[in-house]
Amino acid sequence: MRLTTQQVTAIKQITAECFGDGALVYLFGSRLDDKHRGGDIDLLIETEQDDAAKVLEAKYNFLAKLKQRIGDQRIDVVVSYPARRRLPSIIAIAKRTGVRL
Numbered sequence: 001m002r003l004t005t006q007q008v009t010a011i012k013q014i015t016a017e018c019f020g021d022g023a024l025v026y027l028f029g030s031r032l033d034d035k036h037r038g039g040d041i042d043l044l045i046e047t048e049q050d051d052a053a054k055v056l057e058a059k060y061n062f063l064a065k066l067k068q069r070i071g072d073q074r075i076d077v078v079v080s081y082p083a084r085r086r087l088p089s090i091i092a093i094a095k096r097t098g099v100r101l
Contacts, residue, residue, distance in 0.1 A: 002031045003041070008101050010069040011043065018062040019047040019055075019079075028098030029076075040074035044094035050083045 003011075015025040029042030045062070049055050059079055066075060080091050 002033075002036070002039075003027065007041075007070050010066060012101055014062055014065045014069065015045055018058040018065065019045055019049060023047040025101050026094055026098035027101055028094040032097075032099060040076050042076045042078075042094070044078050044080065044091060044098055046080045049081055052081075052083060055079055055081050 015023050024046040026044040030039035
């Protein structure tokens with residue numbers, strides 16, 4: 001996994017701050033492969049928040065806080081929540097191939 005301990009800690013802390021203590025966060029994509037270089041940080045966040053507007057606000061807050069903490073990097077965040085009507089296939093891929101932080 002190509003994240004530092006500080007980056008992992010920041011991701012987990014900010015996930016809890018923005019989405020609640022019960023939220024789970026997974027890293028997936030190219031950052032899992034130690035042989036590659038570069039690439040964005042792909043994250044899946046699972047939350048119990050039900051309101052789509054609040055989830056979107058939490059996502060933007062998460063991204064702003066994380067970039068302040070770890071620096072301006074390319075970060076992609078997919079959020080899974082109970083009220084989401086259609087689950088994109090990326091969520092299934094992230095759960096199957098990702099690593100829970």
